Structures are given as C-alpha cells and as structure tokens.
Amino acid sequence: MKNEKKSERRLAYILVAPSLLLILAVAIWPVIQSFYFSLFDYRLNNPAKSSLHLDYSLNLERYLESYPFLMSTLKQEMTQATGEEKEQLTSLQEQLQQVDEEIRADKEVAKRYEQVDEILNNFEVPSEEIKIVPIDEQAAEDLIKTINDTKQTLKSLNENGQLKQGDKLTGLANGLSGAVIEPNFVGLAHYKNYFTDARLWKALWNTTVFTVISVSIELVLGLAIALLINKAFFGRGLVRATILIPWAIPTAVSALMWKFLYDGQNGIVAKYFADIGIINNMSELLTTGTGAMFAVIFSDVWKTTPYMALLLLAGLQTIPSSLYEAASIDGATKWQQFVKITLPLLKSSILVALLFRTLDAFRVFDLIFVLTGGGPANSTETISILAYKVMFSQTNFGGGSALAVIVFICVAIISTIYIKFLGADLISDRK
Amino acid sequence: MQKKAGPLFYVFLFVFVFLVMFPFLWILLSSIKPLSELFGEEAFNWFTSHPTLKSYVSVFVNYPFLKYLWNSTVIATITTVYTVFVAAFAAYAIARLDFKGKSVILGIVLSVSMFPQIATISPIYMFVKKFGLTNSYLGLIIPYTTFALPLSIWLLVTFFRKIPFDLEEAAKMDGATPLQTYFKVILPLAVPGIFTTSILVFIAAWNEFLFALTINTAENYKTVPVGIAMFQGQYTIPWGEISAATVIVTIPLVIMVLLFQRRIVSGLTSGSVKE
The missing domain is CATH 1.10.3720.10 (MetI-like)
Structure with a gap:
C-alpha cells in the first residue's frame, strides 16, 4: 500500500512537471527579467546601451581599429613637429602607450587582445563574444580620461592648423572613445524618476478611475440583470447567446467599432447622446478628457457587464429556492430576502467575479490603445499604455520595464487583498 | 425563485437584448451602405436605399x-x-x-x-x-x-x-x-x-x-x-x-x-x- 502511494506521488510530479516548467519559463522568468531590466538604462536604439552591462568593458574590435593607426599617425606627426607641439604630442603618445599597457596587464584581456588583433589582421570579423572583454574599473577610468585628453589636445591643435593630418587624428581619437562600454546599471533610478513624474501619477490615477467606476457599474448592472433573468422564460438560450457575443468578440475589434459609433461627425451613439443631452455636442466624446474617459468606461461596461451577469446568474442558481419560500412564509419582504439570503450566499461568487474583473480592468490595454490611444492629452492614458509607449515608442526598455513592474506590483496587491477576503476558497479541494 | 415571466418582463428583455446588440446591428447596416452614405447627413439613416457589397469586396x-x-x-x-x-x-x-x-x-x-x-x-x-x-x-x-x-x-x-x-x-x-x-x-x-x-x-x-x-x-x-x-x-x-x-x-x-x-x-x- 505504501509503495502504491509513493508511485502515485511520483506519477503526479511527472504529470505536473511539463506544465510547471513551461509556466516557469514563459511567465515567471520573464517577470523576474523585467525587474532586472528595470535596473538598467536599457535602450534599443542606442548601441552602447542596447545590452545590459554591470561592469566596464572594451570593444576590442573598435579599439584595435583605431589605436594602432592613431599611434603611427601620431609618430609621423611628431617627426614633423617642433617645440611645444612636439612636447604635447610626445606626452600624448606616452600616455596612450601607458593605458594600453595598463589594459593588457590583465591576462585575460591580453589574450583576447592578441586574438582579436590576429582576426583583424586576417581581414575577418570577430564575434560578439570575443571582441567584448570586461576590463578593470581603474583601467577603464584611466583609459576614458586619456582618450578625452587626447581628443581635447588634438582638437585644439587641429583648430590652430598645427597638424598635418589633423582630421585623421581627431577621427581616430573619436573612434577610440567609442570602444569603451560603460556600465548602464542604474539601480532604482528609474523608479525614483517615475515616482516624481507627474505623468506616472496621472496614469495611475486614470487606471484607478477607470477600474473603480467601470467595475462598480458592471457589478450593480450585472447583479440587476442576473436577478431579473433568474427565472424560467421563453428564449432563454437565445438571450444567453446574445449576451455572450460582446464578451467573445476581440476587444480591439469592439473598440474600433465603438470608435465609429462615437465619431464626432458621423457617430450614431455620439448623436443620440447629444440629442438626449448627456453631452453638449457630438465631438465632445473623443476630444475632451472627461468625454473620452466616459466613452472608454461606457464601452467597457457594454463589453463586460453581460459576462458579470452570467457569473452572478450561475451563483444565484445554486441558492436553494426553499430558503426563499421559508422566508416569505415568515413574512420577510423582497428586500429583506435579498439582503439576508441572496447577498450572503452570493458573496463568494461576487468576490470571484470582482477579483477577475478588477484585475482585467487594471491592466486594460487593447480597448484604450485602439479607442483613444491614451488621448486626448493623455487623459485616458493608463499605466499599461504608458509602459507600452515608453518601451516601444521611445525604445526605452529600462524605464518601460520599471513601469511594467509597477503594474505587476499593483496587481499583486489587489489580488492579495481580494484573496484575504475570499480565504483559501478559491483553490481548495472541494471534496 | 423560479417565477413565471410576465409580458413586462419580455419587454424588458427585448430592450436589453436590443441595447446589447445595437452596436453590431449598426455596424451590419453600415457595412452595406455605399461610401457616400457613411458620412454627412445620411450617416444617421438606419437603412440605406442603395445597399452594396463594395466594402466586403474591398476588405x-x-x-x-x-x-x-x-x-x-x-x-x-x-x-x-x-x-x-x-x-x-x-x-x-x-x-x-x-x-x-x-x-x-x-x-x-x-x-x-x-x-x-x-x-x-x-x-x-x-x-x-x-x-x-x-x-x-x-x-x-x-x-x-x-x-x-x-x-x-x-x-x-x-x-x-x-x-x-x-x-x-x-x-x-x-x-x-x-x-x-x-x-x-x-x-x-x-x-x-x-x-x-x-x-x-x-x-x-x-x-x-x-x-x-x-x-x-x-x-x-x-x-x-x-x-x-x-x-x-x-x-x-x-x-x-x-x-x-x-x-x-x-x-x-x-x-x-x-x-x-x-x-x-x-x-x-x-x-x-x-x-
């Protein structure tokens, strides 16, 4: 018997393993990585910042494409120079030689140095792994300083017309300065910046307004509809199917549909709203901040209230009708029945529906992206939209990841609060 | 709470279903309008007198x-x-x-x-x-x-x-x-x-x-x-x-x-x- 238990347990772990590994690889690991990205100044459009560097490193390919030629050109220049110039040039050459030796003092760097040099001499292209070598911080700082000095001196000499091959020399010196890769680790700087950035707070506020208002309306309306249709009637299946359609259609497509209906010139819904006086004129819906927020919330309510009603209806149907019969025999009014029987027994259904809806609303993206794009003037920009814009329009993956982590933390806090209320009900074995 | 549904209930039901389906209905009606009737005064007419499948072909x-x-x-x-x-x-x-x-x-x-x-x-x-x-x-x-x-x-x-x-x-x-x-x-x-x-x-x-x-x-x-x-x-x-x-x-x-x-x-x- 014991053996059987053991083998059952082993089988269970084997069956669960593939799913768990997949979830770990495609969901949990990326979230951890997002957090890691958010600690760097990580920009895809900037070659020096398009990967993550904790330490200083040297691009040997660029270095060796400039350094030897800079040295030889300097030497030629020195033989033709006199007096003060000659002294300056000599000192530059000595300094450069010195830092070059300092870099090569590290055995690993020296080895790679030779390797890349040979590859370049054969007119081949070194691979990414070979050409980028981490270097000592002190050496890196000395190198940067020397390169800057060199650039400065050569520039002023060149401007005074004291150099024969001035442009070539300054060009080589510039090439050299691109070889040092500085660490782009910024720690929590992104978070610090964003927490003092009015745009983030505005986005958080917009997200909260959208979430709280739309979810409350959906709950009240959904509950009302569920109570009303919780009876036997003709055409029940048809009604159920109709209310599933808004839920099933892609959000992006429904958002576009609403954009057409809200249109300031030709939108039928905008016209009706203006006719009955909800708005002053048709264009108000998509061109004013309040109008746009209203439009977004209205579309969301249209799309998800039916879903909410279905969830609550399913909950209502599990309440035994004998309870209501007993209550009415005891003389309880409809309202009393609702408050004393329906609400308490529906509590866990309501909380589960609220949990899923709140989280969905908080991470809203498709609806707003297509309907308003976050506008006008960022008045409907939610935190997910802001994060998307920072990442893909500004190609600032570090800052965008920091915003994404903020969304993640908010979602985690919201779920913790709900789960506190729900208890372990949600995941318990219902044997 | 299984009660019989009265006529008022069906009226409510109809209104509800109509409101939920309205956007789709309107899109369906618009999809068969000729381009000129999608804009301007005629944009708010429910039914077009010149139904066409041009938009479908164009898609x-x-x-x-x-x-x-x-x-x-x-x-x-x-x-x-x-x-x-x-x-x-x-x-x-x-x-x-x-x-x-x-x-x-x-x-x-x-x-x-x-x-x-x-x-x-x-x-x-x-x-x-x-x-x-x-x-x-x-x-x-x-x-x-x-x-x-x-x-x-x-x-x-x-x-x-x-x-x-x-x-x-x-x-x-x-x-x-x-x-x-x-x-x-x-x-x-x-x-x-x-x-x-x-x-x-x-x-x-x-x-x-x-x-x-x-x-x-x-x-x-x-x-x-x-x-x-x-x-x-x-x-x-x-x-x-x-x-x-x-x-x-x-x-x-x-x-x-x-x-x-x-x-x-x-x-x-x-x-x-x-x-």
Missing part, C-alpha cells in the same frame, strides 16, 4: 484580410491544442492524485493567470527577437502559453474534479494503474470538459492583442485583431471596410456562441461557483 481585395484570418486560425489552433494537451496531464494530477504541494501549484497557476501581460512583454520581446522569431507563428505561440496554459489547467482541474471518484476506486480494485485509469476511465468522461476548455482557450488566443501587436508587425503575419485595428491610416479611417471586416469576424463567433453557449457558460462559471 479582401485591398487588404490581406484572408491572410490575417489564416494567421489567427493557425496560431490560435496550435496554441489551443498544445496547451490543452500539456495541461490535461497536470490537471489530472492536481484533481485526482494525492501528492504534496498541490495547493501551492494551483496557487501558482492562478497567480500566473493574473499576471499583467505588460509585465512579461519586454523579456519575451527580446527573446523572440534574439532567436529571430518575430514575424513567425512560433513567435506568438510561445508567448501565448503565458495565459493559455494557466487558463487550461484551471478550467480542466474543475472539470476533472466533477467526475465521480468511485470510478477510480473501481478501476483501482480491478488492478488498473493510475495511467490506465487516466486513459481508459477519466479521459473519456472528461471529453466535454476538454472541449469546453479548448473553446475558451481558442477565444482567448484569437482575441489576444498586445503580443500580436509588438511581435508580428509584418503585414503577412498579422492576426485579425491587429490587422483590423491597423486598417486605420494616418489621416483617414476606412469605416466601410472596418464595418465589413467586423461583420466577417463576428458571424462565425455568433454561430459558435449559439452552438456552444451552454458549454461556454459552464466553462466561464466553473471556477467561480461552488456546487
């Missing part, structure tokens, strides 16, 4: 709409088949077998299904870019696992739990191993649940927007939601074509919902209602 002629439909179908189908297959094993173990750490695993599954997509997008984008998977089917199928797999496991666990436990006991008595029990006893009974799960996962994958928007940007690899959303040009929005395209994607959905509404509802509510 297929001027846009690679058929390609969008094909891309979405392939991506959503493969995502559904593979995640439901993998999830079925895990769900069986969680629902029917006795082992430690069960609720922790289910807790992980549930929390992952609540992850905001935006929190995973940057590493996933870098990953697919690094492996050259942008603008490919695989480039979306892999990221879609993030929501499809937890959803499948979650739904399947609730379905597996509903199958009577006596059956397993009986199979065990007859000397069947757990794996035999799974394939011979549980799986045949779980077919309806697996089917329901597949419908819901398919809809979720079909509707996904953010990953599709960022990863498959080439015309030839766009999915339906992104394709339609990108119909809008810089300055003009082709409402006629958009209406027609919306009708085209909504019709199969309506048929599916009519056919499977019972299953869809049972799937949607299975995690939230205690029975």
Whole structure:
C-alpha cells in the first residue's frame, strides 16, 4: 500500500512537471527579467546601451581599429613637429602607450587582445563574444580620461592648423572613445524618476478611475440583470447567446467599432447622446478628457457587464429556492430576502467575479490603445499604455520595464487583498 | 425563485437584448451602405436605399484580410491544442492524485493567470527577437502559453474534479494503474470538459492583442485583431471596410456562441461557483 502511494506521488510530479516548467519559463522568468531590466538604462536604439552591462568593458574590435593607426599617425606627426607641439604630442603618445599597457596587464584581456588583433589582421570579423572583454574599473577610468585628453589636445591643435593630418587624428581619437562600454546599471533610478513624474501619477490615477467606476457599474448592472433573468422564460438560450457575443468578440475589434459609433461627425451613439443631452455636442466624446474617459468606461461596461451577469446568474442558481419560500412564509419582504439570503450566499461568487474583473480592468490595454490611444492629452492614458509607449515608442526598455513592474506590483496587491477576503476558497479541494 | 415571466418582463428583455446588440446591428447596416452614405447627413439613416457589397469586396481585395484570418486560425489552433494537451496531464494530477504541494501549484497557476501581460512583454520581446522569431507563428505561440496554459489547467482541474471518484476506486480494485485509469476511465468522461476548455482557450488566443501587436508587425503575419485595428491610416479611417471586416469576424463567433453557449457558460462559471 505504501509503495502504491509513493508511485502515485511520483506519477503526479511527472504529470505536473511539463506544465510547471513551461509556466516557469514563459511567465515567471520573464517577470523576474523585467525587474532586472528595470535596473538598467536599457535602450534599443542606442548601441552602447542596447545590452545590459554591470561592469566596464572594451570593444576590442573598435579599439584595435583605431589605436594602432592613431599611434603611427601620431609618430609621423611628431617627426614633423617642433617645440611645444612636439612636447604635447610626445606626452600624448606616452600616455596612450601607458593605458594600453595598463589594459593588457590583465591576462585575460591580453589574450583576447592578441586574438582579436590576429582576426583583424586576417581581414575577418570577430564575434560578439570575443571582441567584448570586461576590463578593470581603474583601467577603464584611466583609459576614458586619456582618450578625452587626447581628443581635447588634438582638437585644439587641429583648430590652430598645427597638424598635418589633423582630421585623421581627431577621427581616430573619436573612434577610440567609442570602444569603451560603460556600465548602464542604474539601480532604482528609474523608479525614483517615475515616482516624481507627474505623468506616472496621472496614469495611475486614470487606471484607478477607470477600474473603480467601470467595475462598480458592471457589478450593480450585472447583479440587476442576473436577478431579473433568474427565472424560467421563453428564449432563454437565445438571450444567453446574445449576451455572450460582446464578451467573445476581440476587444480591439469592439473598440474600433465603438470608435465609429462615437465619431464626432458621423457617430450614431455620439448623436443620440447629444440629442438626449448627456453631452453638449457630438465631438465632445473623443476630444475632451472627461468625454473620452466616459466613452472608454461606457464601452467597457457594454463589453463586460453581460459576462458579470452570467457569473452572478450561475451563483444565484445554486441558492436553494426553499430558503426563499421559508422566508416569505415568515413574512420577510423582497428586500429583506435579498439582503439576508441572496447577498450572503452570493458573496463568494461576487468576490470571484470582482477579483477577475478588477484585475482585467487594471491592466486594460487593447480597448484604450485602439479607442483613444491614451488621448486626448493623455487623459485616458493608463499605466499599461504608458509602459507600452515608453518601451516601444521611445525604445526605452529600462524605464518601460520599471513601469511594467509597477503594474505587476499593483496587481499583486489587489489580488492579495481580494484573496484575504475570499480565504483559501478559491483553490481548495472541494471534496 | 423560479417565477413565471410576465409580458413586462419580455419587454424588458427585448430592450436589453436590443441595447446589447445595437452596436453590431449598426455596424451590419453600415457595412452595406455605399461610401457616400457613411458620412454627412445620411450617416444617421438606419437603412440605406442603395445597399452594396463594395466594402466586403474591398476588405479582401485591398487588404490581406484572408491572410490575417489564416494567421489567427493557425496560431490560435496550435496554441489551443498544445496547451490543452500539456495541461490535461497536470490537471489530472492536481484533481485526482494525492501528492504534496498541490495547493501551492494551483496557487501558482492562478497567480500566473493574473499576471499583467505588460509585465512579461519586454523579456519575451527580446527573446523572440534574439532567436529571430518575430514575424513567425512560433513567435506568438510561445508567448501565448503565458495565459493559455494557466487558463487550461484551471478550467480542466474543475472539470476533472466533477467526475465521480468511485470510478477510480473501481478501476483501482480491478488492478488498473493510475495511467490506465487516466486513459481508459477519466479521459473519456472528461471529453466535454476538454472541449469546453479548448473553446475558451481558442477565444482567448484569437482575441489576444498586445503580443500580436509588438511581435508580428509584418503585414503577412498579422492576426485579425491587429490587422483590423491597423486598417486605420494616418489621416483617414476606412469605416466601410472596418464595418465589413467586423461583420466577417463576428458571424462565425455568433454561430459558435449559439452552438456552444451552454458549454461556454459552464466553462466561464466553473471556477467561480461552488456546487
């Protein structure tokens, strides 16, 4: 018997393993990585910042494409120079030689140095792994300083017309300065910046307004509809199917549909709203901040209230009708029945529906992206939209990841609060 | 509270259904209007006197709409088949077998299904870019696992739990191993649940927007939601074509919902209602 238990347990772990590994690889690991990205100044459009560097490193390919030629050109220049110039040039050459030796003092760097040099001499292209070598911080700082000095001196000499091959020399010196890769680790700087950035707070506020208002309306309306249709009637299946359609259609497509209906010139819904006086004129819906927020919330309510009603209806149907019969025999009014029987027994259904809806609303993206794009003037920009814009329009993956982590933390806090209320009900074995 | 419905109730019902369906109705009516009647004074007329199918033709002629439909179908189908297959094993173990750490695993599954997509997008984008998977089917199928797999496991666990436990006991008595029990006893009974799960996962994958928007940007690899959303040009929005395209994607959905509404509802509510 014991053996059987053991083998059952082993089988269970084997069956669960593939799913768990997949979830770990495609969901949990990326979230951890997002957090890691958010600690760097990580920009895809900037070659020096398009990967993550904790330490200083040297691009040997660029270095060796400039350094030897800079040295030889300097030497030629020195033989033709006199007096003060000659002294300056000599000192530059000595300094450069010195830092070059300092870099090569590290055995690993020296080895790679030779390797890349040979590859370049054969007119081949070194691979990414070979050409980028981490270097000592002190050496890196000395190198940067020397390169800057060199650039400065050569520039002023060149401007005074004291150099024969001035442009070539300054060009080589510039090439050299691109070889040092500085660490782009910024720690929590992104978070610090964003927490003092009015745009983030505005986005958080917009997200909260959208979430709280739309979810409350959906709950009240959904509950009302569920109570009303919780009876036997003709055409029940048809009604159920109709209310599933808004839920099933892609959000992006429904958002576009609403954009057409809200249109300031030709939108039928905008016209009706203006006719009955909800708005002053048709264009108000998509061109004013309040109008746009209203439009977004209205579309969301249209799309998800039916879903909410279905969830609550399913909950209502599990309440035994004998309870209501007993209550009415005891003389309880409809309202009393609702408050004393329906609400308490529906509590866990309501909380589960609220949990899923709140989280969905908080991470809203498709609806707003297509309907308003976050506008006008960022008045409907939610935190997910802001994060998307920072990442893909500004190609600032570090800052965008920091915003994404903020969304993640908010979602985690919201779920913790709900789960506190729900208890372990949600995941318990219902044997 | 099973009461008979009065006539007033049917009036309410009609109004409710009409309001819910109004946007679709309007889009349907607009899709057969000639271009000139979509704007200006005539824009608010319910019925056009010159119905035309021009917008429908344009959707297929001027846009690679058929390609969008094909891309979405392939991506959503493969995502559904593979995640439901993998999830079925895990769900069986969680629902029917006795082992430690069960609720922790289910807790992980549930929390992952609540992850905001935006929190995973940057590493996933870098990953697919690094492996050259942008603008490919695989480039979306892999990221879609993030929501499809937890959803499948979650739904399947609730379905597996509903199958009577006596059956397993009986199979065990007859000397069947757990794996035999799974394939011979549980799986045949779980077919309806697996089917329901597949419908819901398919809809979720079909509707996904953010990953599709960022990863498959080439015309030839766009999915339906992104394709339609990108119909809008810089300055003009082709409402006629958009209406027609919306009708085209909504019709199969309506048929599916009519056919499977019972299953869809049972799937949607299975995690939230205690029975």
